Amino acid sequence: MQEDVRIVKRIRSEHWVVEQIQRAKQAGVRAMVLLSSLAWASALGAEGGNLGWPAYGGSAGGGHYTAAAQITKGNVEGLEVAWVHRSGDFREGVISGVDGFDASGQTASAFVNTPIVVRDTLYYCTPFNRVFALDPATGAERWRFDPGVNVDDEHLTNCRAVSSWVDPEAEAGALCAHRIILPTLDGRMFALDGATGKRCPGFGENGAIDLTAGLTEHGAREYGITSAPAILGDALITGAYVLDSFRPDVPSGVVRAYDLRTGAFRWGWNPVPPGAAPIDEAGNFVPGTTNVWSTISVDAERNLVIAPTGNSSPDYYGGDRGGNLDYYSSSVVALDGDTGEVVWHYQTVHHDIWDFDVPSQPTLVDVTIDGVTSPAVVQTTKMGLTFVLHRETGVPLHPVVERPVPQTGAVPGEYLSPTQPFPVKPEPLHQLGISPDDAWGFTFWDEGECRRKLEELTTGPIYTPLSEKGTVLYPSNIGGQNWGAPAVDPERGLMVTNTKHVGMVLRLAPRAECDRSSKVGMPQRGAPYCVYMEPLLSSWGAPCTKPPWGTLAAVELSSGNIKWQVPLGNLKHLAPWPISLLVKGTLEFGGPMVTASGLTFIAATTDRQIRAFDTDTGAELWRDELPTTGNSVPMSYVSGGKQFVVVAAGGHFTSPSPPGDYLVAYSLP
DSSP states (O other): OHHHHHHHHHHHSHHHHHHHHHHHHHTTOOHHHHHHHHHHHHHTOOGGGOBOBOSTTSSTTOOOEEOOOSSOTTTGGGOEEEEEEEOOOOOOOBOHHHHOOOTTSOBOOOOOOOOEEETTEEEEEOTTOOEEEEOTTTOOEEEEEOOOOOGGGOSOOOOOOOEEEEOTTSOTTOTTSEEEEEEOTTSEEEEEETTTOOBOTTSBBTTEEETTTTSOSOOGGGEEOOSOOEEETTEEEEOOEEOTTSOTTOSOOOEEEEETTTOOEEEEEOOOOTTSOSBOTTSSBOTTOOOOOSOOEEETTTTEEEEEOOOOTTSSOOTTOGGGTTTTTTEEEEEETTTOOEEEEEESSSSOOSOOOOOSOOEEEEEEETTEEEEEEEEEOTTSOEEEEETTTOOBSSOEEEEEOOOSOOOTTOOOOSEEEEESSSOOSSOOEEOGGGBOOSSHHHHHHHHHHHHHSBOEETTOOOBSSOEEESSBTTBSSOTTOOEEETTTTEEEEEEEOOOEEEEEEEHHHHHHOSOOSBOOTTSSEEEEEEEOBOTTSSBSBOSOSEEEEEEETTTOOEEEEEEOOBOTTTSOTTHHHHSBSOOBOOOEEEETTSEEEEOOBTTOEEEEEETTTOOEEEEEEOSSOOOSOOEEEEETTEEEEEEEEOOOTTOSSOOOOEEEEEEOO
16 A cells, blocks of 8 residues: 555656646647646545546546556455445346347347546446446445436447546636536436536536437437547547448447537537548538447547547448448547547558447557657457557558458459458457368367358358358457457556457348348348348357357567467356366456556456456456456546455346346455
């Protein structure tokens, strides 16, 4: 604890503040961004030996890293439950990972939240978009807010995080001097007073702005906000979730900036190709553009907004994407924070027809390669490939090569990119393709069944086009990596990330067949094909590929080498003993968090465990069973001189475990 306090005092010291001011002035940072940056430092809540977690990713540039170091490799085995908070917000529903994706149905709730801790108060949002403010030391409730979302209208129910902003110009203690920003599933954005939960009266209309304004006509399920907005100076910047594979002219994927005090619109970036009009004749943002559904990062020093984009609708057929419509799809895009103009962009998949969108928050960290230190963006992908880009230019810091990819077997009307970008380093964290020789089973019988399945389907290397008889994606459209990855330890220069190793079968069906069916998972209305999707499983319900089906790995960012990779989880709750213990590495959905003391915490697995690993070696040091799966990203903070680790355990719509509403905090006795 003494080391924690020393770190905190250094952060809060006058010397540190002066140093940051001098650095900002030298970099030419605008006054408002500078003030906001200092307010951000204050928002860590470091007074009295406390250390907060002010944003979803731990910082404005992600990383899921904490400087708190009270919990160590030597004492982590002593962790015990300190408190549990329950909201009551969860629902049963279709489990998409088992029963297939069905946009017309109602999925089980997904409690994927990562709380934030600001000014010694913990804030979190539920799958139904209610916000709770808690005492971070005891879990006692301080206030709650209900935005009144009709969740029966929503296909997916989740909320990854809320955001926080401290107004550097407001008087201390004034109403809404500290604001909690809540995004909602029905496309609204609320500003709440951090101390009381009351709506901020000068923000929009009665404390809320309507982000459906300026969009083309759409249904309730087609547009919502599931990730916390980014905060840059006195602006909030947000993208939105747009319903996958529904129709080509879904609402625009526009990224927009708003004034944090008034809610006034500042700018919008609609990802149309260069030279195309972003606004239609009716004054709405042009529909069908790629969206930014995951978490946006900001670099205040460089005044950059760095956004990970999805792939263009309708996801799995691109023959109708005329006019280079997917120019910005499946890309990392840096925007000017004042105007929304594109500074640079880097496309990770060309003409993406596999839903290999960029799923995770771009992680901002300095990376040293061959003795040269550069500001970098580390971007994980669904392909298990990691791109390390220069933050100011988007140029890869490790070599990336364009390699030929399969060009035969596409459905009529589709076209393909002749090449795709492959990073030479870092090393891939997933096998890049599949063949019948990859069939696996517990016995020769189910292995033979899986081989026959693979022989009857279309298989091949990564980027094999989708077919009418069904194509196996391995890595699949759920990953590789997804929204929970990665965590980065800046002192060790290590990226820690979890990877899924389960194939998915996607079959394109002609329009006539789609129209005859009463239940099509992904209708792709307006396109010549709909899509049927299911996991590649044997009749025993096990994946047809060899385990591990989930792994955790550490990658050296300087060399790009994998330092270690270990199985993550087992089959507890899914298979009888002893089979449950024989298979290592199971289905997972969530992400890791790392600490300065060299620990990696992750839940994510179907065995309902939360685990602590040695960041340096990958050795498992501790585990505990949660009430249900913890399909979220843990976080950590210090309150009252004690370090806590908190994880949301409430299941996910791909999880076979029951949904729930448990926010669980751990600490040392």
